[in-house]
Amino acid sequence: MSKLILIAGGSTLVYLVLAVLMGVLPGIKLSNTPPGPGVNPLTVLQAQGRAVYVASGCSYCHTQQVRPLDQDKAFGRPSAPGDFAYQTPELLGSERTGPDLTNVGKRQPSVVWQYIHLYNPRAVVPQSIMPPFDWMFQVVDSAPPGVTPVALPKVYAPTHGVVVPRHDAQALVAYVLALKQPPFPGGADESSASIRGASPTGAPASAAAPRAGGYDAAKGQALFTATCAACHQATGEGLPGAFPPLKGNPAVNDADPTLHIHVVLHGLQGTNVGGIVYPSPMPPFGTTLSDADIANIINYERSSWGNHGASVTLEQVAAERAKGN
Amino acid sequence: MRMDVTAQQSGLINSDDRTLASVFCAYTVTATFWLLFATAVGVLMAYKFGAPDYLTFGRLRPIHTNDTFYGWASVALVGLAYYVAARSSRAPLYSAKLAWIGLVLFNLAAVAGTIALDLGFNDGNLEYREWPWPIRLIFLAALIVTAWNLIGTVARRSTKDIYLSNWYTIGGVLWTCIIAVVAILPWYQYGLGQVSVSGFYMHNAVGMSFTPLALGIFYYALPKVLSRPIYSYSLGVFAFWTNLVFYPLIGAHHFLFSPLPWFLQTTAIVFSVAMLVPVWGGSANFLLTMHGRWHGMAQSVPLMFIFVGVIGYLVGSTQGTFEAFRSLQQVWHFTNFTVGHSHLTMYGFVTFAIWGGVYALLPLATGKQPHSLGLTLHFWMALVGSFIYVISLSVGGTIQGLDWIHGVPFIQSVADMQSYWVWRGVGGSLMWLSHVVFAWNVWCMSYGVGAKASLDDSSSTEGAGA
Numbered sequence: 104m105s106k107l108i109l110i111a112g113g114s115t116l117v118y119l120v121l122a123v124l125m126g127v128l129p130g131i132k133l134s135n136t137p138p139g140p141g142v143n144p145l146t147v148l149q150a151q152g153r154a155v156y157v158a159s160g161c162s163y164c165h166t167q168q169v170r171p172l173d174q175d176k177a178f179g180r181p182s183a184p185g186d187f188a189y190q191t192p193e194l195l196g197s198e199r200t201g202p203d204l205t206n207v208g209k210r211q212p213s214v215v216w217q218y219i220h221l222y223n224p225r226a227v228v229p230q231s232i233m234p235p236f237d238w239m240f241q242v243v244d245s246a247p248p249g250v251t252p253v254a255l256p257k258v259y260a261p262t263h264g265v266v267v268p269r270h271d272a273q274a275l276v277a278y279v280l281a282l283k284q285p286p287f288p289g290g291a292d293e294s295s296a297s298i299r300g301a302s303p304t305g306a307p308a309s310a311a312a313p314r315a316g317g318y319d320a321a322k323g324q325a326l327f328t329a330t331c332a333a334c335h336q337a338t339g340e341g342l343p344g345a346f347p348p349l350k351g352n353p354a355v356n357d358a359d360p361t362l363h364i365h366v367v368l369h370g371l372q373g374t375n376v377g378g379i380v381y382p383s384p385m386p387p388f389g390t391t392l393s394d395a396d397i398a399n400i401i402n403y404e405r406s407s408w409g410n411h412g413a414s415v416t417l418e419q420v421a422a423e424r425a426k427g428n
Numbered sequence: 429m430r431m432d433v434t435a436q437q438s439g440l441i442n443s444d445d446r447t448l449a450s451v452f453c454a455y456t457v458t459a460t461f462w463l464l465f466a467t468a469v470g471v472l473m474a475y476k477f478g479a480p481d482y483l484t485f486g487r488l489r490p491i492h493t494n495d496t497f498y499g500w501a502s503v504a505l506v507g508l509a510y511y512v513a514a515r516s517s518r519a520p521l522y523s524a525k526l527a528w529i530g531l532v533l534f535n536l537a538a539v540a541g542t543i544a545l546d547l548g549f550n551d552g553n554l555e556y557r558e559w560p561w562p563i564r565l566i567f568l569a570a571l572i573v574t575a576w577n578l579i580g581t582v583a584r585r586s587t588k589d590i591y592l593s594n595w596y597t598i599g600g601v602l603w604t605c606i607i608a609v610v611a612i613l614p615w616y617q618y619g620l621g622q623v624s625v626s627g628f629y630m631h632n633a634v635g636m637s638f639t640p641l642a643l644g645i646f647y648y649a650l651p652k653v654l655s656r657p658i659y660s661y662s663l664g665v666f667a668f669w670t671n672l673v674f675y676p677l678i679g680a681h682h683f684l685f686s687p688l689p690w691f692l693q694t695t696a697i698v699f700s701v702a703m704l705v706p707v708w709g710g711s712a713n714f715l716l717t718m719h720g721r722w723h724g725m726a727q728s729v730p731l732m733f734i735f736v737g738v739i740g741y742l743v744g745s746t747q748g749t750f751e752a753f754r755s756l757q758q759v760w761h762f763t764n765f766t767v768g769h770s771h772l773t774m775y776g777f778v779t780f781a782i783w784g785g786v787y788a789l790l791p792l793a794t795g796k797q798p799h800s801l802g803l804t805l806h807f808w809m810a811l812v813g814s815f816i817y818v819i820s821l822s823v824g825g826t827i828q829g830l831d832w833i834h835g836v837p838f839i840q841s842v843a844d845m846q847s848y849w850v851w852r853g854v855g856g857s858l859m860w861l862s863h864v865v866f867a868w869n870v871w872c873m874s875y876g877v878g879a880k881a882s883l884d885d886s887s888s889t890e891g892a893g894a
Contacts, residue, residue, distance in 0.1 A: 107583055110595050114672055115602045118636065121676035126610045126628035129692060134621025158548030160486020170685035172758060174832040184687040187619040192552025195623055195686060197630075199762035202838045225480075230843045232480040329837035 139185025141285025145278070152278025155271045157192065159236070166196035166203045167282070177329065179206035179284045186284065201233055208283040210391075215345050215383035216334055217276045218253045218268055226259045227333055227342065239272035254345035318414060323403030326396055330388065331404075339408035345383060347376035350408035360401065360415045364423040367397050394420040444520035448511060449793040451527045453874040455507025456786055458535055460863075460870045462499025463779075465542075466492055467860050474856040477849040490545045490558040497556060497633070498567060499538035501778055505641040506530065506574050508785045509597035511793060512648040513581045516591035522580030526573050533570035537563050554622075555630045557611045568608045575601040592664045596644030599672070604637040624688055627696075628679035635675045638774070642741075642781035643667075643710060646734065649788040650717055653731050654724065659716035663709055671706040674699045681752040684761065700752035703745065711742035729803040733784035736811060740776025747772065759833065764845065764852075765825025768818045775814050775859070783810075783866065790870070796878025798869035806865040813858030816851055824848025 145153060156162070167190075171181035182205060187193060211217065216227060222240055224231035242264045246252040252265035260266065268276070328337065335341050339350035349355050353376075354362045370387035373380060388397060398420045405412030469492045476485055514521050521527060541559035544550075550558045557564065578598050582590055611629045651658050658664060680688055680696035715738060718731075725731050747769055750756055760766065783806070791797050824845050831841040872878050 106590055107579065110590060111579060111598050111602060114595075114599045114668075115606070117672055118599075118603045118676060119606055121673070122606050122610050122628070122632075125676050125679060126625050126632075127616050129624040129628075129689075130616030130621040132621070133624050133688070134616050134618040136620045157550055157553050159484060160489055160550060160553055162553040163486050163489045166762060168686050170761075172685060174758075174835065177835075177838070182687050184620050187623065187687065189619065191618045191622055192554055193619065193622045193626060194553060195626075195683070196553075197555060197682060197762065197766065198764075199832075200764075200842070223481075228839060230839050232477055232842060234476070234480050234482075234484045234486075236484075325835075325837055328839065332837075 133184070136184045136188055138188035139183055139285065140288050142185055142188055144189045145281060148274050149278045149281045151270075152274035152276070152281075153194075155239075155275045156194070156278060159275075161204075162194040162196040164196075164198055164200040164233070166199050167205050168195040169203060169205050169284075175203070178203035179209075180287060182284075183287070201231075204279065204282055206282065206284045208280040209386065211333065212280060212386050213334065213346075213383045214276060214280065215251075215254055217279060218272065219255060219342070219345060220333075221268075221272055221276065222253055222255060222266060223259050226256050227336075229337075236272070236275075237266075239269050239275065240266050241269055242266055254342065256342050256345075318399055318402040320403065320406075323399040324407075326392075326400050327403050330392070331400065334383075334385070339404070339410075344379065345381070347374070347379070347381050349404050350410065352376060352410075355404050355410050356412045358413050360405070360413065360419060361423060363401055363405070363412070364397070364415060364420055367392075367401060368420070368424055369428045389424055394424060444514075445793075447524045448514050448521050451521060451524060451531075452507050452511045452790060452793045454528075454531055455503055455510070456790060456870055457874055458531065459500050459504035459507065459782075460867050462495050462503065462538060463863050464860075464867055466495035466500055467856075467863055469495070471853070471856045471860045474849070474853040478846070478853065486553075487546060487548065490550060490553075491542055493556060494541055494545065494558060495538060496774065497638075498534070498541070498559075501638050501774070501782065503531070503534050503538075504782045504786070505597075505638065505645070505778075506534070506601070508645050508782065508789065509574075509578060509601070509641060510581070511789055512591075512593045512597060512644065513578050516587070516593055516648060517582050517585030518587050519581055519584045522577050522584060526577040526580075530570045530573040530577065533566055533573065537567040537570065540566065554611075554626055556633045557629060561612050564608060564612055568605060568612075571601055571605045571608065575605060591648070592658070592661060592668070593644040593648040595665075595668055596640040596647065599668070600637055600640035600644065603640070604633075607632045607636060620687060623683060623686065624680065624692065627682045627688070628676070630682055631679040632676055634774070635671075635678075638778045639675075639741075640668075640671065642737070642778045643671075645781055645785040646714055646738065649730070649785045650714060650734055652792075653728060653734065653788050654717065654721055656717065656721075659713050659719075663713045667706040667710040667713065670702075670709070674702045674706065678703060678752070681757075684752070684754055684757045697752050697754070700749045704749055707742065707745040707749075711738055714738040729800070729807055730784050730787035732807055733780050733787060737777055737780035737784050740772060740778075740780055744769065744773035744777050759829040760825060761829075763825035763828040764821045764848070765829065768821030768825060771814065771821075772818045776818070780810070786870070786873075790873045791878070794873055794878070796873050796876075798872045799879040802865050802869045802872065806862050806869060809858050809862035809865065813855045813860075813862060816855030817859065818855075820848045820851035820855060824852075 169175045169178045169180065169182045175181070186205075187195075218240075220227050221236045223235040223237060224233040225235075240253065242261045244264050246265050246267050250267050252267050255266055334346040335349050336346075339348060341348040354366065357363065366385065368387060368389035370385045372384040373382055375381075392400070394417050398415050398417045401420070402414045404410065405414060469488050472483070473485060473488050473492060476483060476488075510521060510527060537559070540563045544560050544563060545558060549560050551560050551564075552558070559567070575598065578594070578601060582594050582598065607629060610625065611633075617625050647658060647664060677699040678696045680692045681700050684693050684697070686693075714734075718725075718735065725735060751760055751766070751769060787798070787803065824847075827844055827848075828841045831844055832838075
């Protein structure tokens with residue numbers, strides 16, 4: 104009998120000590136991590152959205168932690184302990200079948216895009232394997248006042264009536280748009296010149312600097328796919344009523360590239376392209392992309408889908424950036 | 429005493445034996461139901477990677493993981509642990525009533541947990557503890573009942589020593605109780621604090637629960653099938669204590685490069701290497717027990733299952749050590765390689781160990797043998813299926829990780845995985861079909877009509893041990 108107590112009791116005691124040491128004590132210590140500067144609690148709607156995120160198991164495919172590694176730079180700055188002060192349950196995740204969402208609110212700030220993507224991801228990203236969350240939407244004859252119907256492409260839209268988000272979708276999109284990293288104070292300030300050397304895809308920017316009369320087409324396409332295709336689509340045709348086309352777009356084909364460079368650097372909203380007004384905001388990329396990357400993207404856009412705009416140089420982008428917004 | 433396990437009588441038919449057999453049968457049958465259900469969900473998820481328009485991955489995934497863990501593996505291992513405890517102690521089960529209560533609680537928790545997850549009541553997407561906490565309390569109650577019953581059985585042993593298997597099984601159940609309590613209490617689980625608890629929990633729920641229970645089955649079933657004692661009893665004891673001390677320290681290796689304190693991550697890496705000691709010690713012990721008897725494997729399917737289980741333990745755990753290095757985490761973390769790893773361990777090791785144990789011991793309890801066709805079909809389909817599964821995800825996961833390092837657009841890493849996901853689906857389907865055959869075999873060994881009616885027929889696997 105005493106041997107049984109020794110084995111079962113002794114090993115359990117050892118394990119209890121180790122469990123406290125490795126589970127409970129670090130838990131107590133780290134639970135008191137103060138919030139970092141600029142890290143704020145969620146609003147009521149955003150918190151409801153987070154609950155929808157958990158109920159739908161989003162974090163089985165999307166991480167919310169940026170590692171201090173080159174391949175994670177596309178998702179934002181490295182996560183800091185203070186970023187997680189208000190995040191219970193923690194949603195760091197263990198699989199990245201889909202992209203990291205730590206900073207998605209900054210990367211993809213368009214409500215229009217988020218709703219289309221949530222309703223059916225393949226409407227905007229043809230290769231996506233994310234499930235559709237169309238059950239968070241409803242089809243109505245006409246949208247109630249104050250509610251904008253989801254601007255679905257024809258193939259995905261219902262034959263009659265319009266699609267409007269239910270409360271769950273509204274809350275979830277509010278939460279996703281709230282996922283923004285506050286910048287490190289004084290450190291990698293977004294508007295500082297340091298960003299110009301860093302390419303979000305991790306490749307050295309200098310290697311891709313366009314020369315007069317030629318540019319790195321493969322790199323341009325990769326950057327376009329990673330940064331622009333979600334809205335403007337790989338075909339350059341955009342989505343009718345949601346995102347303007349680049350194919351045949353006057354600004355893209357204009358011999359003077361100033362407007363084109365300005366829009367990529369500083370973003371745009373409510374513009375009229377080909378007689379249609381697009382309310383969805385385009386985020387500024389001057390804060391996340393280097394001059395070389397922007398020149399590459401612009402040159403890709405100006406030489407694809409039948410476009411024939413004059414190519415731009417790194418220096419032109421730098422000069423436009425120096426002018427400010 | 430340590431050798432007695434191979435020499436004991438198994439054919440005695442008295443009421444204690446009948447009670448033990450019916451408990452063992454019921455646990456195995458309900459566990460088999462959960463295996464069929466949970467892996468059907470798994471196959472469905474595998475198909476979803478090619479046909480994403482139906483159902484929601486995030487709802488299905490925790491159902492698959494929790495039901496394979498707590499419906500299949502836990503229930504099957506507890507059934508085996510009862511049989512091993514009673515037989516190796518030469519004592520009747522302490523309380524059949526407690527065993528039945530435990531079985532009801534385990535299944536109640538699994539049913540309630542499945543329904544809750546399906547409806548979106550998911551406790552924070554915290555891996556392997558997604559069931560709402562009241563349901564996890566039911567599971568904890570089942571564990572406590574089981575621990576009490578196992579200890580009671582061993583306490584009434586008529587042998588002098590406590591056979592090693594019982595160290596592992598009783599330890600495994602008691603430690604799991606501690607893990608469950610640590611996981612439920614909320615006071616130290618806010619923000620980053622919860623991240624550290626998740627790291628601790630998700631590895632301990634596997635390594636301090638399924639690992640010791642499955643090893644306990646090896647230590648009993650292997651000598652039984654081979655009719656020879658374990659190669660080194662002391663090595664088994666050594667592996668027991670080293671596993672106990674090293675394993676709880678490695679949880680943070682799930683969060684390398686995260687904002688968790690760097691020293692916590694480094695500690696986890698150091699002890700992930702230290703885990704090679706119990707893993708290689710234990711595996712060597714099993715392999716040396718089989719040494720010189722390899723020819724017997726062709727005649728004994730249970731032995732083949734156990735052999736694969738041992739290799740799965742050795743390879744899967746060693747792979748885990750390598751994955752914990754920072755340099756390799758940079759490539760493999762967040763990729764499907766990890767999914768391949770968890771199937772190599774939970775399937776290649778734990779599930780094969782359970783199958784080996786069930787095929788070796790259930791016929792001894794009931795006197796009914798499965799058909800040899802069923803045994804062979806099950807073995808080869810499960811083996812080939814899991815090979816395809818693990819290899820496709822290991823190769824694909826590596827490509828996925830390299831895609832990210834090379835900075836290609838993220839969606840390219842999704843597109844590059846497509847063909848590997850197809851092969852994963854093929855492997856997974858084969859695995860699931862093997863489970864259907866297993867279910868038929870279990871039926872033959874339990875409530876149905878066995879192949880060759882009785883233990884007297886020693887031509888098949890158990891002859892030597894009975």
